[in-house]
Amino acid sequence: xxxxxxILSPQKTVLMPxxxxxxxxAAMITPESLRxxxxxxxxxxxxxxxxxxxxxKAQSDICCTSANAIKVVxxxxxxxxxxxxxxxxxxxxxxxxxxxxxxxxxxxxTHELILPGDILLEKEDHPDAEILVHPECRxxxxxxxxxxxxxxxxxxxxxxxxxxxxxxxxxxGLIHRLNLENPDKIFITATRYAVCPNMKxxxxxxxxxxxxxxxxxxxxxxSTRVKAKKxxxxxxxxxxxx
Numbered sequence: 001x002x003x004x005x006x007i008l009s010p011q012k013t014v015l016m017p018x019x020x021x022x023x024x025x026a027a028m029i030t031p032e033s034l035r036x037x038x039x040x041x042x043x044x045x046x047x048x049x050x051x052x053x054x055x056x057k058a059q060s061d062i063c064c065t066s067a068n069a070i071k072v073v074x075x076x077x078x079x080x081x082x083x084x085x086x087x088x089x090x091x092x093x094x095x096x097x098x099x100x101x102x103x104x105x106x107x108x109x110t111h112e113l114i115l116p117g118d119i120l121l122e123k124e125d126h127p128d129a130e131i132l133v134h135p136e137c138r139x140x141x142x143x144x145x146x147x148x149x150x151x152x153x154x155x156x157x158x159x160x161x162x163x164x165x166x167x168x169x170x171x172x173g174l175i176h177r178l179n180l181e182n183p184d185k186i187f188i189t190a191t192r193y194a195v196c197p198n199m200k201x202x203x204x205x206x207x208x209x210x211x212x213x214x215x216x217x218x219x220x221x222x223s224t225r226v227k228a229k230k231x232x233x234x235x236x237x238x239x240x241x242x
Contacts, residue, residue, distance in 0.1 A: 002218040003054040007228050014218040017206035021198050023051045028106030029085035031055040037082055041102055044080035047073055048231065051108075052085060054220045058227035060084070062234040066135050067150035070096045075238045088112075092135040092142055110196040111136040114169050118191040119144045122167045126188055130161065133169030133190070141169060141190075158182055171196050 002016040029048075034056055038046060047069070048060035057063060064072040066089060073081055073093050081099050083090035085106030094101040114137050123131065123144075132154050133145040142148055149157055151174055158166055158178055168175060169190040178187045210216065220228070 001050070003220055003228075004050060004057075004232065006218045006220045007054055007057070007225050007232060010220070010222075010225060013214070015210045015214065016216050016218050017203075017210040018201040019216050021201035023108075024198060025049075025085055025106050025108045026051045026053055026056075029053075029056055029104055031059045034059045034082075034084060037084075037102075037104070041080055041082055043078065044082045044102060045076045045078040046082045046084070047076075048084050049086050049089060054224050054228045056084065057231045058224045060231045062238075063231045064235055065150065067152055068235070068239060069093050069135070072235060072238050073097050073099060073101070086136055088138060088142075089135050091139045092148060108136045110171050110194055111169075112138065113193045114138070114141055114190045116140045116144060119167060119169065122188050122190060126165050126167060126186075128163070129165035129167045129186075129188060130163045131167045131169065132157065137169050145169065154178070155181065158185065158187070170194065171199065173199065 002014050006014040029052060046060040047062055047064050048056055050063050050065050062072055069089055070093050074097050079099055080102060082102045083093065084104035087103045087105055087107055088111065090101050090103035111134055119131060119141060123129065130146045131144060132147050132149055133141055134150065135142065135148050147157060151170060154168065154170065154174065155177065159182055165186045167188050167190055172189050172192065172195045175187050175189055
């Protein structure tokens with residue numbers, strides 16, 4: 001995400017407090033492996049999740065988020081789509097498009113920890129709760145959901161829903177914000193193990209250090225930045241129709 005900020009705003013300073021706080025799923029696809037996949041499917045468009053490196057974005061036609069993935073895929077002229085790197089999000093999108101989705105075998109380790117049994121056990125204890133899960137979850141977890149939503153979608157839906165209880169299938173940290181914004185409602189995490197250790201590497205202390213010492217500055221080589229920006233700009237153009 002730091003690279004994406006640097007791609008879109010090269011004139012600004014982008015700092016990453018903890019260089020180790022990178023997305024494990026993003027590391028599951030490289031530009032070299034993507035090039036080989038494109039050679040196998042020369043007529044396919046390439047859609048990459050924003051949780052990818054700048055180099056992978058530069059090899060892609062368009063980016064997407066979990067909130068707009070379906071709309072992005074359906075906006076394309078091509079009938080085949082290579083979708084990287086999340087196989088679970090690819091599976092969810094495949095159920096909402098007539099296009100042939102060619103998934104990459106990557107996944108979010110945190111969402112992968114959420115199991116159908118976790119959802120069913122919590123539903124047994126909270127029979128009136130709505131089940132909200134992220135599309136990065138396993139397909140068998142998605143099938144149990146009342147709503148499949150991005151994190152921003154969960155925040156919006158929970159505030160507008162008439163329900164008082166929700167089982168939340170995403171990274172544990174979202175529960176804090178849900179509670180802050182909806183103090184009159186109850187939010188139950190699907191599993192206490194859904195914690196992203198990489199996200200938790202960033203602390204107030206490391207943010208202060210980064211600001212005081214101007215570290216670590218994220219720069220994207222111009223040749224990569226220009227190509228990657230095209231993929232991000234295409235995604236933003238799709239969203240402007242909303």
